[in-house]
Amino acid sequence: MSDTLSTSLSTPSNGPGRPKDQLKRQAILDAAKQLFLQQGYEGTSMDAIASAAGVSKLTVYSHFTDKETLFACAVAAKCEEQLPATYFELAADVPIEASLLAIGRGFNTLVNSDESLALQRLMTAQGGQNLQLAQLFFNAGPQRMLDAMHKLLEQACQRGQLQIDNPARAAEHFFCLIRGGCNFRLLIGLCEPLSGSAAEEHVSDVVGLFLRAYRASS
Structure with a gap:
């Protein structure tokens, strides 16, 4: 795993002290987990995730560099819950x-x-x-x-x-x-x-x- 991806898995991209950004990040992760499971990896687009999360596609990319990073972060987030x-x-x-x-x-x-x-x-x-x-x-x-x-x-x-x-x-x-x-x-x-x-x-x-x-x- 690259250093960039490893950092993305463990730390938010927008730094501390930004609760609104963290709510958006969580909404993106929740939407990604749901859509990846329903539609598969190939069938899920960043546009669809942005729409389901109620944010712009630019916001999705500002938190997660690409779909691969978002998928990995969604998996890591699920593990972190339990x-x-x-x-x-x-x-x-x-x-x-x-x-x-x-x-x-x-x-x-x-x-x-x-x-x-x-x-x-x-x-x-x-x-x-x-x-x-x-x-x-x-x-x-x-x-x-x-x-x-x-x-x-x-x-x-x-x-x-x-x-x-x-x-x-x-x-x-x-x-x-x-x-x-x-x-x-x-x-x-x-x-x-x-x-x-x-x-x-x-x-x-x-x-x-x-x-x-x-x-x-x-």
Whole structure:
């Protein structure tokens, strides 16, 4: 991912202290998420996004350089809703189990949400036809979460809370375990998402399994 795109994903283009601009930015992101899911990436134009957001096309381009950047930012914004960056900050007074539970709950809610499922189906339907779009999606969503989890696990190892030879691989293991079999059944319409106590039990089981595998020996 380019430095320009990476900056666009993490910081608004209009600086702090401009609440009206931030409302417009959010309206553009909301419109983009809806239209990309309804009409696909190729079928969605910047004109249509501007119209749905109630802003000019110039305003869309002033916040987001091009459609690729806007798509990546929409994916990142969806991830940020359920997994804000603060979840991956390992506070000194918070047990590693609490951090993993918070991340697990957030990811479980995110990956099984209607928007996320629709986006996964959209990307799968591309079937490798647009590798650049696939890379944009992966960088903006899954890769950002994997990188954040990797850093958190490394920090936990440095503090003696966990003992992991390959934190990057362990990060993938964690998210794959949270996704579980239920997510695939959801994708093909065979079940409803886990909720309430069932969702909490699933996340707790995964965190317990993860800790049994990687908790540092006393």
